[in-house]
Amino acid sequence: MIKRVIEFSEALRGAKIPVSLLESIDASNSLMSCDIFDRGELKAFLSTTLVKDHSHQKVFDRLFDIYFSPATYDHGRVEDETPLRQEPELESSFDELDDAKLRELIKDSLLRGNESELQSLLAAAVSRFAGIEAGRPVGGVYYAFKTLRQLDLDKLRHLLFEARSEQIEAGDSLGVKLLNHDLDVALEKVRRMVDDDIRRRIVSDRGADAVARTLRATLPEDIDFTHANTEDLREISRAVVPLVRKLASRLGSRRRKGHRGTLDFRRTIRRSIADGGVPVELFYHKPLPTKPELMVVADISGSVASFARFTLSMLYALSEQFSRVRSFVFIDEIDEVTDIFEGSDDIEDAMKLINTKAKVVWMDGHSDYGRVIEGFVERWVEEIAHRTTVIFLGDARNNYHPSKSHLLAAVRMKARALYWLNPEPAAYWNSGDSIMSQYGVYCDSVDECRNLRQLESFVERLL
Amino acid sequence: MIEDSERFRFASPSQVGELLSGVGYLPSVEISSVLYLADRLKKPILVEGPAGTGKTELAKSAARALGARLIRLQCHEGIDESKALYEWNYKKQLLHIQSDRKSESWEEVESDIFSENFLLERPLLAAIRAKDPVVLLIDEVDRVEIETEALLLEVLSEYQISIPELGTVVANQIPLVVLTSNNTRELSEALKRRCLFLFLDYPDKEREMEIVMSKVPGVSKVLADSIVSFVGSLRELDLKKRPSISETLDWTLTLLNLGLEEVDESVVKATINVLLKYRSDISKASKSILSS
Numbered sequence: 001m002i003k004r005v006i007e008f009s010e011a012l013r014g015a016k017i018p019v020s021l022l023e024s025i026d027a028s029n030s031l032m033s034c035d036i037f038d039r040g041e042l043k044a045f046l047s048t049t050l051v052k053d054h055s056h057q058k059v060f061d062r063l064f065d066i067y068f069s070p071a072t073y074d075h076g077r078v079e080d081e082t083p084l085r086q087e088p089e090l091e092s093s094f095d096e097l098d099d100a101k102l103r104e105l106i107k108d109s110l111l112r113g114n115e116s117e118l119q120s121l122l123a124a125a126v127s128r129f130a131g132i133e134a135g136r137p138v139g140g141v142y143y144a145f146k147t148l149r150q151l152d153l154d155k156l157r158h159l160l161f162e163a164r165s166e167q168i169e170a171g172d173s174l175g176v177k178l179l180n181h182d183l184d185v186a187l188e189k190v191r192r193m194v195d196d197d198i199r200r201r202i203v204s205d206r207g208a209d210a211v212a213r214t215l216r217a218t219l220p221e222d223i224d225f226t227h228a229n230t231e232d233l234r235e236i237s238r239a240v241v242p243l244v245r246k247l248a249s250r251l252g253s254r255r256r257k258g259h260r261g262t263l264d265f266r267r268t269i270r271r272s273i274a275d276g277g278v279p280v281e282l283f284y285h286k287p288l289p290t291k292p293e294l295m296v297v298a299d300i301s302g303s304v305a306s307f308a309r310f311t312l313s314m315l316y317a318l319s320e321q322f323s324r325v326r327s328f329v330f331i332d333e334i335d336e337v338t339d340i341f342e343g344s345d346d347i348e349d350a351m352k353l354i355n356t357k358a359k360v361v362w363m364d365g366h367s368d369y370g371r372v373i374e375g376f377v378e379r380w381v382e383e384i385a386h387r388t389t390v391i392f393l394g395d396a397r398n399n400y401h402p403s404k405s406h407l408l409a410a411v412r413m414k415a416r417a418l419y420w421l422n423p424e425p426a427a428y429w430n431s432g433d434s435i436m437s438q439y440g441v442y443c444d445s446v447d448e449c450r451n452l453r454q455l456e457s458f459v460e461r462l463l
Numbered sequence: 464m465i466e467d468s469e470r471f472r473f474a475s476p477s478q479v480g481e482l483l484s485g486v487g488y489l490p491s492v493e494i495s496s497v498l499y500l501a502d503r504l505k506k507p508i509l510v511e512g513p514a515g516t517g518k519t520e521l522a523k524s525a526a527r528a529l530g531a532r533l534i535r536l537q538c539h540e541g542i543d544e545s546k547a548l549y550e551w552n553y554k555k556q557l558l559h560i561q562s563d564r565k566s567e568s569w570e571e572v573e574s575d576i577f578s579e580n581f582l583l584e585r586p587l588l589a590a591i592r593a594k595d596p597v598v599l600l601i602d603e604v605d606r607v608e609i610e611t612e613a614l615l616l617e618v619l620s621e622y623q624i625s626i627p628e629l630g631t632v633v634a635n636q637i638p639l640v641v642l643t644s645n646n647t648r649e650l651s652e653a654l655k656r657r658c659l660f661l662f663l664d665y666p667d668k669e670r671e672m673e674i675v676m677s678k679v680p681g682v683s684k685v686l687a688d689s690i691v692s693f694v695g696s697l698r699e700l701d702l703k704k705r706p707s708i709s710e711t712l713d714w715t716l717t718l719l720n721l722g723l724e725e726v727d728e729s730v731v732k733a734t735i736n737v738l739l740k741y742r743s744d745i746s747k748a749s750k751s752i753l754s755s
Contacts, residue, residue, distance in 0.1 A: 023656060026504060030500055032503075034500075040492055048500060049500075051660060053655075174731065178693055181692065185668075246646075249648045
């Protein structure tokens with residue numbers, strides 16, 4: 001068992017969750033007090049000793065299911081609590097039902113909230129629909145997709161809705177809303193249970209280590225902006241808020257602690273009265289922090305839009321740290337959108353407004369950095385002051401338009417600093433139509449910024 | 464490591480659950496498991512989570528359930544060892560020196576003024592020296608600066624405090640320690656490593672319903688159900704401040720006092736300010752939940 005826990009800690013480290021030696025010793029120690037036949041208790045114990053950051057919990061859960069999945073975990077234990085689905089008679093008794101009847105039964109067990117029955121029914125559905133072939137080195141995503149499509153969740157939802165909507169009076173639109181919300185939760189549960197079941201089967205087929213390697217277990221701060229799917233994006237944006245809060249308080253305390261100002265004579269004398277006129281403690285005036293002004297110029301064309309979104313939302317969340325944030329967006333035409341951001345307190349709303357209001361397309365809607373830089377210099381270079389920091393966000397893929405990079409020299413001359421953040425891996429720069437190095441020579445630094453971790457470290461350097 | 468003579472506070476996680484429920488705190492399985500394990504491994508618990516999910520309440524209830532004294536250290540920025548650990552009462556020392564120093568040599572005076580009589584106990588030292596059972600609550604530990612955090616480390620891992628003039632004070636008994644954090648900054652690895660970690664999220668629907676029913680007697684099951692699912696759907700929105708458990712309870716009381724038996728649109732519109740505290744949150748909620 002201890003060996004298993006150590007393998008498990010290894011796997012967590014593999015997913016970039018920091019697990020120290022002391023923590024894995026604690027986890028092993030906790031086994032002594034643990035009823036190891038109680039999987040829930042084991043999970044609680046391992047999670048509390050090994051995971052010290054809530055954003056890592058999801059990855060932990062997945063890996064826990066792999067390393068301590070009921071299928072392998074139950075192996076050789078007493079037969080009293082074996083899940084229903086492992087009894088062959090019961091599962092085969094589902095085989096005679098047709099698909100509609102199976103769905104009906106799943107609906108009933110959801111309505112009654114009977115988890116173990118639901119689990120065995122979904123297991124039957126997986127056996128029937130997923131068509132799992134032993135030994136194939138695939139993740140479970142394809143199997144889950146097949147099962148859920150055949151199960152037809154929309155139809156299931158419809159059935160559930162009909163069954164539950166009787167309790168709701170006509171015209172009670174709030175009731176309907178709440179019911180819909182409940183159904184979302186229920187269907188999410190079905191999805192999760194199907195996933196779990198499939199993963200269990202794959203694990204018992206191929207072993208935990210092999211599955212852990214193929215499983216994509218990425219922490220939200222390591223997800224690549226440009227390859228993120230909708231769910232990833234949701235996860236990233238959930239991670240932005242706490243990240244910004246932490247960053248702000250870290251910066252705040254650094255500011256406060258920074259070099260002290262002139263002697264606060266009044267306070268020092270006032271305090272010295274308590275010590276008989278001896279100035280034991282000295283007080284200083286706090287220096288007024290100098291706040292940089294920011295001009296952010298972001299490419300919002302399709303390929304890099306989500307990168308621009310996260311960077312802008314992060315900078316705006318930190319706007320207290322700057323004297324002013326001005327933002328400009330472009331595709332092949334540049335427009336200032338500072339007003340849109342300042343007029344709304346929700347970054348998502350602002351992004352939507354930008355897509356409809358800002359004039360960013362001039363000709364064909366393909367990024368044209370040269371034209372944009374020309375426009376920026378023409379219209380706004382006069383407003384760059386010596387404490388303005390200019391940040392360009394984009395992949396510098398110019399679609400073979402002229403670069404006009406020399407114009408950036410004027411920006412660099414006037415600004416305090418000029419940075420460029422590129423969401424592409426540095427290895428891809430200057431290949432194809434990317435002309436990063438042509439712009440790069442005029443910048444103080446060009447940084448690869450593919451995930452939240454890199455973005456965070458850049459913002460911290462900025463201040 | 465574990466000596467036979469030592470007695471544990473809890474016999475099993477389920478017993479923790481019963482004890483806590485007995486004092487009106489309804490724990491989830493995770494909560495009672497972690498509390499149980501903290502006792503067995505003699506480790507502090509670091510509780511994190513959004514505001515209003517019962518982090519501080521957990522420590523208070525644990526103290527009540529164990530019949531122990533609660534010693535609380537409220538952290539804030541600028542806290543130092545004189546506020547957290549101990550302080551020499553130097554005004555008293557000064558008086559002592561001035562009163563009768565003629566007969567004594569300096570060595571005598573020195574050993575005299577750095578003795579227990581002149582030591583002011585602060586929460587951490589108090590918890591270490593306590594003879595009766597105590598629960599130590601270190602509240603909002605994320606508010607202290609990262610350098611100050613180091614002060615806590617010796618207490619939390621060795622359960623002792625070194626005072627240069629006096630020597631090392633070792634704990635008579637190992638107190639149950641609960642640290643809470645609102646996660647406004649990343650705590651240091653060193654601190655996290657020494658603690659068991661517990662994340663208190665908003666409770667799931669079943670548990671929140673239990674909480675509502677037990678804390679607000681007289682609420683019907685139907686009403687509790689719709690209250691909890693409405694609050695749950697609010698929490699899914701991207702709000703500045705999501706409604707906490709205590710706000711759910713406030714809202715339930717509000718509805719009861721208004722004599723309302725069900726949640727519908729007009730009720731929500733009239734009373735949503737109990738749940739949401741920002742104007743922008745209220746307008747966002749009305750947009751996405753109320754109007755179709």
